[in-house]
Amino acid sequence: MKLFSRKKEPVMGIDISASAIKLIELTHSKKGYELKAIANVPLPRDAIVENTVIDSIAVSQALLDALEQAQTSTRNVALAVSGNAVIIKVIQVPTATEFELESQIEFEADQHVPFDIEDVYLDFQILGETEEDPEHMDVVLVACKREIIDDYQLVLSEAGLQTTCVDCSVFALENAVEETGVFTQDTTAVDAAEAMDTEVDESAAYALINIGANIININIMRDGQMAFVRDQFYGGQNLTEAIQKAHAISFSAAEKMKKENFSDIDPNVIEEFFSNLSSEIGRSLDFYGANNAEYPVQKLLLSGGCALIPDIDVELDQRLGIEAKVLNPFDNITVSPKKFDAEEIKAMGPMLMVPVGLAMRGFDS
Ligand SMILES: Nc1ncnc2c1ncn2[C@@H]1O[C@H](COP(=O)(O)OP(=O)(O)OP(=O)(O)O)[C@@H](O)[C@H]1O
Ligand SMILES: [Mg+2]
Known part of the structure; x- marks a missing residue:
């Protein structure tokens, strides 16, 4: 599995983190983004520690509660990982096509990732030519420990969900800010x-x-x-x-x-x-x-x-x-007061930046 999906399929964003499971589904039209579904279900303390699922029963239960509250129209999920298990680095590699780099990336990553390369999922994105060095290019390398993603995926699949995109919180954050234009x-x-x-x-x-x-x-x-x-x-x-x-x-x-x-x-x-x-x-x-x-x-x-x-x-x-x-991402996302408590959602808007960024992964930008 790749860390990032490049296919654009409708997804809901689910941020499973220390204090809560936060779920967001959006629609996108010419008028911009609109909230379609939302849930924010608190997790017991220490159910997730350093991004690792410790109490899978509590996490599963909270996830089912979130799904029941939200009534989403998709089963596809964009998920975020963060913390020590994720390595994100800009590295320089000899100029190559994306296809060529695909087969080289393990070799390149081995020098930059402090974990056994067998134990991580890898992804990369080519940024462009390295400054003053046309023979090399800058590449964002992402590596995440397999067990972290596998544990999340297990919890999600037990709830009948399909993980179609795994993102890093820092990238979801950037996506939310850029896409909403806040x-x-x-x-x-x-x-x-x-x-x-x-x-x-x-x-x-x-x-x-x-x-x-x-x-x-x-x-x-x-x-x-x-x-x-x-x-x-x-x-x-x-x-x-x-x-x-x-x-x-x-x-x-x-x-x-x-x-x-x-x-x-x-x-x-x-x-x-x-x-x-x-x-x-x-x-x-x-x-x-x-x-x-x-x-x-x-x-x-x-x-x-x-x-x-x-x-x-x-x-x-x-x-x-x-x-x-x-x-606040909800400065630029429509929330229908007929369907939601718009004021309450807006009030907690800053806390929903990561799940909003994840929910936006399903649209062409
Ligand atoms: N109105 C508020 N005033 C002060 N602190 C708040 C308020 N609402 C939430 N918090 C605090 O924000 C924190 C939760 O923030 P957030 O939901 O962004 O974290 P998280 O994503 O669950 O955790 P992490 O990303 O660290 O795994 C908690 O410590 C909570 O007490
Ligand atoms: Mg968080």
């Missing part, structure tokens, strides 16, 4: 350039940052191309655990406090969370900056459940010195 570098760059009466800055880079329960997915884009990707282990669960400790309450009470009474949380706990979060993100920005000093990151575009934390954009802006903005 952020376009060009218009902002052009607006800014016009306002200042200067040339459009083509070297601008921006960072898509999806902050979940355990994982931060980072994808830094430059000139419409992926320049840096990383999954880091930190997230909302760290904050929940700190609240639990400081206030001597249960995990679920701490989750509730976070979502409903954020201002009651001990300010020291919040300070520590923002401090850790910004240094985690700062590490990736530094890493990127070391090789891309001439293309500084000009915007942090936030999504994931933690993007719902009050003033997270202001905090990260102040701490990292880069303008931050929370993205």
Whole structure:
């Protein structure tokens, strides 16, 4: 099986992650995207750890609940993987056609993937000629441990579903942002350039940052191309655990406090969370900056459940010195108020960026 399907078949996006199973189905017409089906079913803590299915019974049950809620019209699924089991690298290989590279990729990957090549699924995408080296080309190489994908597929097939596309969270994130157009570098760059009466800055880079329960997915884009990707282990669960400790309450009470009474949380706990979060993100920005000093990151575009934390954009802006903005895919997706609680869906929009990006894999773009 290939990691990415290149066939365009209708799919629903299913994001199975630490805190929940999130399902989205969309339709696409001249008027744009419209929500067709949605479900967000919480998972018990530790049912999924580091992207590995630990409690398959709980995950299967949540999946059946999600399918019942959503009543989708397809059985095809686009799924996302992330975390340590996924390696994404831009590598340089001797210039070849896609067909030629197909038979070479295992050999090339062997030098770049820290796992036994037999144990991974591989995929690649040719980016183009390597700068100042016409004999080589840049290729995005993706490798994911087979057991991770096989486990997910088993759970999905037991629920009568067919996995037609396996994606990486960082790519789904990019797809959601590009397809919905909730952020376009060009218009902002052009607006800014016009306002200042200067040339459009083509070297601008921006960072898509999806902050979940355990994982931060980072994808830094430059000139419409992926320049840096990383999954880091930190997230909302760290904050929940700190609240639990400081206030001597249960995990679920701490989750509730976070979502409903954020201002009651001990300010020291919040300070520590923002401090850790910004240094985690700062590490990736530094890493990127070391090789891309001439293309500084000009915007942090936030999504994931933690993007719902009050003033997270202001905090990260102040701490990292880069303008931050929370993205909501439902700014550009129609949600019929006759069929759905449109306000509630819009309110949790930033948390649905990855499943939205997956759901869009079924359409020609
Ligand atoms: N309104 C809110 N205010 C603050 N935090 C929230 C809010 N809603 C959700 N969260 C937090 O966001 C996190 C869940 O985010 P998300 O759904 O993006 O993570 P996930 O995809 O399940 O996890 P991961 O990607 O790390 O595997 C949880 O820690 C949750 O407590
Ligand atoms: Mg997630």
